[in-house]
Amino acid sequence: MKLAGAALVLFACTLIGLRVAQGYRDRPKALRQLLQALIELQSEVEYHATPIPQALRAVGTRLGGWCGAWLVDMANVLSRPADSPEIALQNVSLASATSGTLRDADAEPFLRLLRSIAVADRDHLQQPFLAARADLEAAIQAAQDEAIQGARLWQYLGALAGVFIVLLLL
Amino acid sequence: MAGVSVARSNPRSVLEQVLAVLPGELARSLQGLSDDLLDELEEIRLRAGQPLELCLRQRPAFLAEDGELTQSPHRGVRVSADELAQVLQRLTQFSRYAVEEDMRHGYVTLPGGHRVGIAGRAVVEAGHVRAFRHVTSLNVRISRDHPGAAASVMPFLYDRVSRRPLSSLIVSPPQCGKTTLVRDVARRFSYGDFAPGDPGLKVAVIDERSEIAGSVDGIPQFDLGPRADVLDGCPKAEGMMMAIRSLSPHVVVTDEIGRMEDAEAVLEASLAGVAVVATAHAASLDAWRRRPWMERLFSARAFDRYIVLSRRHGPGTVEAVLDAEGRPLRRGGAEAR
Numbered sequence: 167m168k169l170a171g172a173a174l175v176l177f178a179c180t181l182i183g184l185r186v187a188q189g190y191r192d193r194p195k196a197l198r199q200l201l202q203a204l205i206e207l208q209s210e211v212e213y214h215a216t217p218i219p220q221a222l223r224a225v226g227t228r229l230g231g232w233c234g235a236w237l238v239d240m241a242n243v244l245s246r247p248a249d250s251p252e253i254a255l256q257n258v259s260l261a262s263a264t265s266g267t268l269r270d271a272d273a274e275p276f277l278r279l280l281r282s283i284a285v286a287d288r289d290h291l292q293q294p295f296l297a298a299r300a301d302l303e304a305a306i307q308a309a310q311d312e313a314i315q316g317a318r319l320w321q322y323l324g325a326l327a328g329v330f331i332v333l334l335l336l
Numbered sequence: 337m338a339g340v341s342v343a344r345s346n347p348r349s350v351l352e353q354v355l356a357v358l359p360g361e362l363a364r365s366l367q368g369l370s371d372d373l374l375d376e377l378e379e380i381r382l383r384a385g386q387p388l389e390l391c392l393r394q395r396p397a398f399l400a401e402d403g404e405l406t407q408s409p410h411r412g413v414r415v416s417a418d419e420l421a422q423v424l425q426r427l428t429q430f431s432r433y434a435v436e437e438d439m440r441h442g443y444v445t446l447p448g449g450h451r452v453g454i455a456g457r458a459v460v461e462a463g464h465v466r467a468f469r470h471v472t473s474l475n476v477r478i479s480r481d482h483p484g485a486a487a488s489v490m491p492f493l494y495d496r497v498s499r500r501p502l503s504s505l506i507v508s509p510p511q512c513g514k515t516t517l518v519r520d521v522a523r524r525f526s527y528g529d530f531a532p533g534d535p536g537l538k539v540a541v542i543d544e545r546s547e548i549a550g551s552v553d554g555i556p557q558f559d560l561g562p563r564a565d566v567l568d569g570c571p572k573a574e575g576m577m578m579a580i581r582s583l584s585p586h587v588v589v590t591d592e593i594g595r596m597e598d599a600e601a602v603l604e605a606s607l608a609g610v611a612v613v614a615t616a617h618a619a620s621l622d623a624w625r626r627r628p629w630m631e632r633l634f635s636a637r638a639f640d641r642y643i644v645l646s647r648r649h650g651p652g653t654v655e656a657v658l659d660a661e662g663r664p665l666r667r668g669g670a671e672a673r
Contacts, residue, residue, distance in 0.1 A: 217431035220553060245432060284430040287467060291433055 172336065176328035183192035183324010190316035192267045194309040199233045200268075200276065201302045207237075208295045211283060219244040220278060236263035240280075255280070344628040348426060353448040354380065354476055357426040359419045362388060364628035374582050378511065378651075384420050384598045387412020393650060413589060417472075424471050427452055438545070440465050447517075448557050449550025451480035454503060485513065486520035490530045492641055492665055493613070496535055497501075499536060501525060501587045501611040503602075505636060507618050508645035513652035514615035515591055517645065518546050519558055521613050522589040526561025539564040540585035542575035548591055559578040573597035580608050587611045599629040601636075606638045621662050634662075641665075 190268045203225055210221035226237030239258045260273040275298040282294035345387075348367075351374060356361040365388075366380070379391035386397040387409050397405040398412030406412060427444045428435050435444045442465070443454045456471035461622050486493075493504050504521075508516045523529075528536030541550045541564055549556035551568040560566065567582050569577040572590050574597075579585055586603055590598075593614045605612045618624035625631045634638065642658040645651075657666040 211431075211433070215434050215436075217429035217434040219429055219431075221431075280430065284425065284428075284434065285432050287436050288433045 168336070172332040175331050175335070176325070179327060179328030179331065180325045183320045183322070183327070184305060187320040187326070190309075190313040191318065194313055196264050196267045196304050196310055197272065199229070199231070199304045200272070201243040201299065201306065203229055203233050203237060204276065206293070206304060208291075212291050212295070215288065218303055220285065227260070232263050232265075232282075236260060239263070272305060275305070307321075343637055347371050347377070350374075350448070350478065350480055351377070352451055353446055354478065357423055357446065359422055362399075362413065362415070365403050365413060366400055369405075373405070378540065381418055382415045382474045382476070383421060384417040384472045385650040386415060388415050396595060417614055420471060420474060421644070423474060425456075428673060436467070439468060440469075443545070446476070446544040447550070449547045451477045451479070451524070451545060451547055453477070457487050465616075477605055479547060480516065481519065482516050482652070483523065483550040483559070485516050485519060489517070489643055489654060489657060490521070490524055492528050492532075492643075496531055496639075499534065501530075501604055501613075502640035503612045504614075504643060505593075505624075505639045506613075506639040506643045506645060508615075509616060509623050511651060513645050514645060515547050517643070518589055518613060518615050518654060519560070521557060521566060522548065522587070523561045524586050525589075525613075526563040536563045537586035538563065538584065539568045539587045539589055540576075540579035540583045542572050542579060542588060542590040543568050544570060544571055544572050544575065544589065548589065554584075565598040573601040576601040576605055576612070580605055580610055585610060587613060589613045591615050592617060592673075594627065596629045599633050602633055602638050612638070621658060632657060637661075 189258045192212050199299065201242035205322075206225045206228065207221055210224055211218070222237045222244070226234040226241060228234070229237065236258065240255060243255060243258055255277055261270045272286055278301075279298035281295050282297075283291055284292065348371065351366070354529050355366060356575050358366070362382075368581060369377075372493050373392065376392040376394070377390055378393060379389075381389040381391065384388075390397050390399055390482065397407060398409055400406040400411045401413055428439075429444065432439070438444050442454050450531065453473075453475035454468055454471055455467045455473035455475075455567065456464045459467045459469055487571070494500070495502055506517055508514050516636045517632060522541055525537045526539045528534060539558060539561070541548050543551065543566055544566055548558070549560055549564075549566045549568060550558045551566060554566075554568050555567075556564070556566050563580070565585070567579060570578070572593060573595070576588050576590065579588055588610055590612070590659075591614070593599065593602060593616055602612050616624050616627075616628065616630070621644060640660050642656075642662065644655040644658065646653045646655045647656070654666075658666050659665055
């Protein structure tokens with residue numbers, strides 16, 4: 167009985183560790199999806215001069231998944247009468263869209279971009295996109311570094327914590 | 337032959353797209369107006385620091401705090417500069433770049449074909465307006481559909497002997513119903529509702545300002561019939577040539593010709609055997625002929641018919657229908673919407 171309990175604790179702790187480690191591994195992938203969305207949005211906006219709500223909807227529909235749903239949510243919010251885009255966009259959470267893989271702060275380059283291009287003319291669209299792209303690429307690099315360290319750490323930490331608890335209980 | 341409906345648009349549904357861009361408080365006040373007043377509404381004028389003005393068919397008035405109309409500017413609801421900026425953001429869908437070209441010409445078109453005129457500090461580059469900063473006034477012109485508006489002039493726009501549509505120019509000062517009339521002409525040609533027994537015609541609508549078709553995302557919001565192809569947001573002259581080359585239209589319909597390239601495109605179309613139905617700003621045919629490039633069109637007999645409109649009995653009053661040489665075929669004045 168004791169042995170079964172110890173195995174269960176060990177299994178649960180290892181699983182928790184693996185899950186946290188997976189979160190670290192998923193983060194760069196999720197950020198890369200945001201970058202892909204940004205690149206597609208840039209061609210919609212720069213080449214077709216599509217207004218932001220329609221561009222977000224078109225790219226979101228094409229991409230699908232959580233990223234597509236998040237973009238379509240933003241498009242819906244911007245299409246509704248509201249006080250201002252800043253207030254409206256606060257209601258579209260990136261953290262909820264990615265079930266916690268990304269934080270709301272990760273959407274900041276995207277939101278900053280939307281604020282900049284809202285008042286830009288066609289000759290000045292490229293700069294905000296380049297800035298947002300650089301920010302996202304830096305975030306991806308940081309997330310990759312974190313993933314290498316964090317994923318390995320949590321992978322072992324989960325199992326080790328399980329062993330530690332088992333030893334304490336025994 | 338499928339006839340067009342004569343039902344008029346519901347004044348509230350017409351205003352929906354306009355109210356969506358107005359700040360909540362102003363939109364609620366306007367929603368409180370009666371259907372009759374909304375039906376009479378032609379323009380909503382927003383000026384920074386000034387009361388909200390409503391231009392009704394018969395008279396202008398200010399919207400008071402209590403939702404009533406007043407002639408006293410002191411009782412009117414004031415529009416703040418912040419509210420105006422907010423309206424502009426919504427008008428442009430947070431995408432100034434998407435309407436940059438229109439804004440250079442001093443307007444933005446809302447879904448549904450409502451044109452919003454802009455005034456403020458112009459940013460000029462090489463002698464041309466590049467943009468507006470510090471927008472201080474917006475004039476929302478309400479666009480309405482009036483199926484049947486062209487019923488009385490249609491017999492003049494089609495030659496029943498040669499069975500071909502005639503090139504026609506609708507002339508009037510602003511706000512006399514040119515676009516409404518040209519839209520109904522396009523619809524009637526498209527449906528085949530112009531001569532009993534004759535089939536409908538292929539109609540190419542060159543809608544540079546999105547007012548004729550009132551397109552949203554390229555899809556016409558006004559009924560233009562089953563045989564209409566719409567080039568939305570396309571420059572008139574270029575659009576006319578594109579349509580003639582690739583859409584093989586019987587009739588090309590466009591709004592507000594006035595530039596040299598427009599005149600050349602109309603001439604090109606008439607030489608290609610395609611009828612052009614267009615509009616132009618002028619108080620009379622003579623006034624129109626005095627505009628640069630237009631006398632050339634008149635002398636070349638590019639148009640077979642001229643329809644002169646006024647507001648004498650309300651928008652859409654047909655003052656006269658003239659032939660290619662400016663001789664009256666019909667004197668009017670009694671018909672209006």
